[in-house]
Amino acid sequence: MSDATERMSQMDALRALHAVRHAGDVIITSMGAARDWMVLGAGPLDLPLVPSSMGTAPAIGLGIALAQPHRRVIVVNGDGAMLMNLGSLVTITAAAPANLVLILADNGVYEVTGAQPTPGSPAARADGASVDFIGMARAAGFRSLHHWSNAGEWERHIAHVLDGPGPTFVLLDVARVPGAVGPRSPGPAPARASELRRRLTPQGDGSEASYPRTP
Amino acid sequence: MFSGDEMAALFTEMGITHVVSIADSTIGPWHPAIERTDGLRLVRVCREGEAWAVAGGLYLGGATPLVMIQCTGLFESGDALRNILHDWQLPIFSVIGYRSYLNQTTLPGDTCLVFTEPVLDAWRIDYRLITAPAQRDEILAHYIACRDASRPGAALIAEGKA
Numbered sequence A: 001m002s003d004a005t006e007r008m009s010q011m012d013a014l015r016a017l018h019a020v021r022h023a024g025d026v027i028i029t030s031m032g033a034a035r036d037w038m039v040l041g042a043g044p045l046d047l048p049l050v051p052s053s054m055g056t057a058p059a060i061g062l063g064i065a066l067a068q069p070h071r072r073v074i075v076v077n078g079d080g081a082m083l084m085n086l087g088s089l090v091t092i093t094a095a096a097p098a099n100l101v102l103i104l105a106d107n108g109v110y111e112v113t114g115a116q117p118t119p120g121s122p123a124a125r126a127d128g129a130s131v132d133f134i135g136m137a138r139a140a141g142f143r144s145l146h147h148w149s150n151a152g153e154w155e156r157h158i159a160h161v162l163d164g165p166g167p168t169f170v171l172l173d174v175a176r177v178p179g180a181v182g183p184r185s186p187g188p189a190p191a192r193a194s195e196l197r198r199r200l201t202p203q204g205d206g207s208e209a210s211y212p213r214t215p
Numbered sequence B: 001m002f003s004g005d006e007m008a009a010l011f012t013e014m015g016i017t018h019v020v021s022i023a024d025s026t027i028g029p030w031h032p033a034i035e036r037t038d039g040l041r042l043v044r045v046c047r048e049g050e051a052w053a054v055a056g057g058l059y060l061g062g063a064t065p066l067v068m069i070q071c072t073g074l075f076e077s078g079d080a081l082r083n084i085l086h087d088w089q090l091p092i093f094s095v096i097g098y099r100s101y102l103n104q105t106t107l108p109g110d111t112c113l114v115f116t117e118p119v120l121d122a123w124r125i126d127y128r129l130i131t132a133p134a135q136r137d138e139i140l141a142h143y144i145a146c147r148d149a150s151r152p153g154a155a156l157i158a159e160g161k162a
Helices: A010-020 A031-040 A057-067 A079-084 A087-095 A133-140 A151-163 A189-200 B004-014 B028-035 B048-060 B071-076 B078-087 B112-122 B133-149
Strands: A026-029 A073-078 A100-106 A144-148 A168-173 B018-021 B041-044 B065-070 B093-098 B126-130 B153-158
Touching: A010 A031, A010 A073, A010 A100, A010 A151, A026 A031, A026 A057, A031 A073, A057 A073, A057 A087, A057 A100, A057 B018, A057 B048, A073 A079, A079 A100, A087 A100, A087 A133, A087 B041, A087 B048, A100 A133, A133 A144, A133 A168, A144 A151, A151 A168, A189 B048, B004 B028, B004 B133, B018 B028, B018 B048, B028 B041, B048 B065, B048 B071, B048 B078, B065 B071, B071 B078, B071 B093, B071 B112, B093 B112, B093 B133, B112 B126, B112 B153, B126 B133, B133 B153
Parallel strands: A026 A073, A073 A100, A100 A168, A144 A168, B018 B041, B018 B065, B065 B093, B093 B153, B126 B153
Antiparallel strands: none
């Protein structure tokens, strides 16, 4: 969690993404982001990762991005989940898929379990300092790095950020949601997986691939 | 037991597109052959739990991945494989190195020999224990059976040193 004093709401952050995403994008969301994304309306190629193994959303996104190199894959992860699998930053840059965007929504807490601070939050650290997610991503090899706290700034830049060559890392400072609950699965996971694979494979009826962008 | 070229040829025959792996002293030497084989891509991960998730994503995207890790990594990666293989029921096949099986002098009392097969059973992974090169085709047959039944499976490869 950065020490930014201004924070956007996660819903506003996701609303901006929802407005500019392409029909052919795959959007993978985890935990609180999955809950809010489903409120906004998940598309047929989206994967609200419920149920999940916490921390694996970036890895699943990497797999889809490698299998579908002409389709943009956007993962929205939380800071608690990111801390659980920091090595995925290195795994992603090792494979270097140009079509993968990893968005980290940082609120500093394990929101759905009662807002306990993560070890990366100043509130839980002996020195009271923030961990530097942008610095970590840079050190892991990301070259496309972005950081916003203000929803308006995020909205102004999001299309440009998503259209650039990846892998891309975006840090968004988001506000905590008091009393937030975890996401509910929108349906049986095996059937959702089968349907997503069918839509993504050449024989499927998924929307046209979205990356690279064409004029 | 097997050379890298033999394993790469086997994976090609299986129709594998991506091998998601972390090296050990048996598996690692296979990596170069996999990398130079047309049609196969080696995806290196940092921990084994990632391997199941990357493979799951590859499968969802239409690829035919395989996870290749040591049994110690199997122990590490339980929750990720539970989610991918059982929650989402993605039929990921794996090749798992069985540390110390063929040489129990390097690490006397290695508990890999105690826990590996019970853990595979606990995770309901249908596996075949491979202890000799002559069983090469048994791996292929087991893979085909698992693929056709759309269920996960594994080849447990006995390793000769820790």
